[in-house]
Amino acid sequence: MEKKSVPKKNIDPILVDVRNPNFNYERLNKFGTVNLAHVPEAAPPRFVILKRALIGIFGLLLVGVVLFVLLLVNNLRTIKASVADTSSSIMKNFLASATALKNLEPQAASAYLEKNKEALGNINSMVRNGVGQTIFDVVGNIVPVVQQGMGFLGKITSLNLQFLQLSQGLQDLQTNGFGYFVHDGKSLIAALSSLHTLIQQINTETLDIKNTTSNLKNLSSSFQSVDTAIGGEYLKYSAELYSWDSALGSLLAWFQAPGDHHIVLLFQNPSEIRPGGGFVGSYADITVSGGQMTNIDVRDIYDPDGQLDLKVIPPEQLQGVTRNWGARDANWFFDFPTSAKTIVHFLEASKMYSDRNETFDMAIALNINVVQSLLDVTGPIPLPEYGITITSDNFLPEVQREVEAGADKKAGQPKKILKVLAPILLQKLNDLSSEGRNQLFQKIKEAVQKKDIMYYAKDATLSDFLTSHNLDGSVYSLPDNFWGSYLAVVNANVAGGKTDAFIGESVSAKVDLDTNGNTFTSVNITRTHSGNTQKDPWYRVVNKDFLQVFTEPGTSLVSIQGNDARTVNSTLEYTRSSYTTNPDLAATEKEVYLTNFKAWQRNEFGKNVFAAWLQTPAGQSKTMQLRYQTSYTNLPALAPGQVYTFIFERQSGVQNSLHLVINAPFKYYWAESKSSVFTYDTNDPDKRILLTLTLEAQPTRQE
Helix, strand or coil: CCCCCCHHHHHHCCCCCCCCCCCCHHHCCCCCCEEECCCCCCCCCCHHHHHHHHHHHHHHHHHHHHHHHHHHHHHHEEEEEEEEHHHHHHHHHHHHHHHHCCCHHHEEEEEEEEHHHHHHHEEEEEEEEHHHHHHHHHHHHHHHHHHHHHHHHHHHHHHHHHHHHHHHHHHHHHHHHHHHHHHCCHHHHHHHHHHHHHHHHHHHHHHHHHHHHHHHCCCCHHHHHHHHHHCCCHHHHHHHHHHHHHHHHHHHHHHHCCCCEEEEEEEEEEEEEEEEEEEEEEEEEEEEEECCCEEEEEEHHHHHHCCCCCCCCCHHHHHHCCCCCCHHHHCCCCHHHHHHHHHHHHHHHCCCHHHCCCCCCCEEEEHHHHHHHHHHHHHEEEEEHCCCCCCCCCCCHHHHHHHHHHHHHHHCCCCHHHHHHHHHHHHHHHHHCCCHHHHHHHHHHHHHHHHCEEEEEEEHHHHHHHCCCCCCCCCCCCCCCCCCCEEEEEEEEEECCHHHHHEEEEEEEEEECCCCCCCEEEEEEEEEHHHHHHCCCCCEEEEEEEEEECCCCEEEEEECCCCCCCCCCCCCHHHHHHCCCCCCCCHHEEEEEEECCEEEEEECCEEEEEEEEEEEEECEEEEEEEEEEEECCCCCCCCCCCCCEEEEEECCCEEEEEEEEEEEEEEEEECCCEEEEEEECCCCCCCCCEEEEEEEECCCCCC
């Protein structure tokens, strides 16, 4: 059927019942054709229009999201790559800085932390600027863990800054601490308070960081590695930070407490060696108030001993030279805290101090050779009234000569030269340049490392800190189930003049281990007396040494050769003369005399001790040889990976060489030497040497 069209003019497209006379309807009419076969559809409902609009908008959003995700992925990859490149070095720098701070090397720590500061700044800039910030803002609002990651970055940055401030504070104390103590107690207290606050903040920050990495470690391998590094390496220093925090708190409380406080500075003379260090012939009473030294009084040790009414039985080996024990001979214990406690006890009991209720809260032992090191820094000091100039080279002989035979000795003031020298030396130390102060700190640090300076504190917190950081000269405490060897050679000059100034000592030890882990040890101790070359008589007499060898528990003596028989007779029956016994001394003198060996055996400070006399004439050498064995009945069967430990502790004031040979059990070798033999040699041991050796099985020979 043919389709027909009709003119549109025959149809009025505007249908209204009432027309508005003011509206032009004609303009709406357009002539055209109308397809009558086409029936117009009804207008779609409004919600359909909305749906179509939403679909369009969603499409646009989808395109935007896709573009955004692509941008996000690209930026995250860039950021991740940058972080991956630098995170390893940041952690290494953190660890290196912590080690440097532990070793009191703040300048080195600052260098590592400055590198971190730059690296963290670059990462922060990449994340925080421009598109990176927009991305993390949007994603952070949707994914909270991203916000935590951003917070983690901020915490690491903050921690780095705090450690940098800590290292700078320590550097300030190294450079200016001595001057603060001598002239500006307020600045010293302020510096210590600042360090105290920083350490507390660091403790809080490290704990927070550890918690954050624990939450994030499952998010990516990067956080897993960071969590492992922090948990396994860096945060192991947190216990040490807490220790520093506690010690600083106690020290600040002491400095800020009202009134005067006292430190005793013990001058040890290693020319006449004693177990705790040199003979204490002189000391200084240092008065401290408000963090500042207000007075220093140098004294002869016989001054307080002359006003001591206590009657205490002296050590058996000293009973032939003194009837009564006093501060002068109390440096008798190899464990310096015990010696210091005993010296302080005698000082405080003397009327010189008890009459005015003066007590000593701390003690610092200073070997004479430390003064020589200080003179290296300050340079020569003229003493016109004595007609000499004191230098690091002549300090000991000149002072010794004045004390033993000078005009002051004849006037009854043998230690006066030290009273004259001390304030001049202190002033020169205070006037040092910045470079000189750094040299001074390094000298002190070296002296501490060689046990020429030791510290003692009555306060329990400070005492624990000093022990844990090996600053107090205490005897090493062996752990439970210890498998290994311990060795310390300890000398005591009794009526042997000042001959130890010219005694050279060498120690040679060989340890053989059997297949059960038991040890057989040979120790040779050679002492060479070169005092015959000196003109002063106190250097040329026979060196009379009560020599003690400290070993691990459970040792039994097999043989001893080269030692001398010597009898020390007491001139007084102490039990009938109202004398008291020092409990620490009594504990060490529970000994057995081994008649066949002319030696003693006892337990002291958790060690088995063999002791004997060794007398060396001037110009000669003498060697004492010991052999002993140790059985480890509770030791598990030996196996590869088992660790054996050898510990050597040096006596304060004694410079000896050490030659060590350790032979592994049959069918084993040491991983550290890749041999069945491990050797160790040093001509100047540190105060404590700790060697750990790991067993490995010898390969089975193939036929």
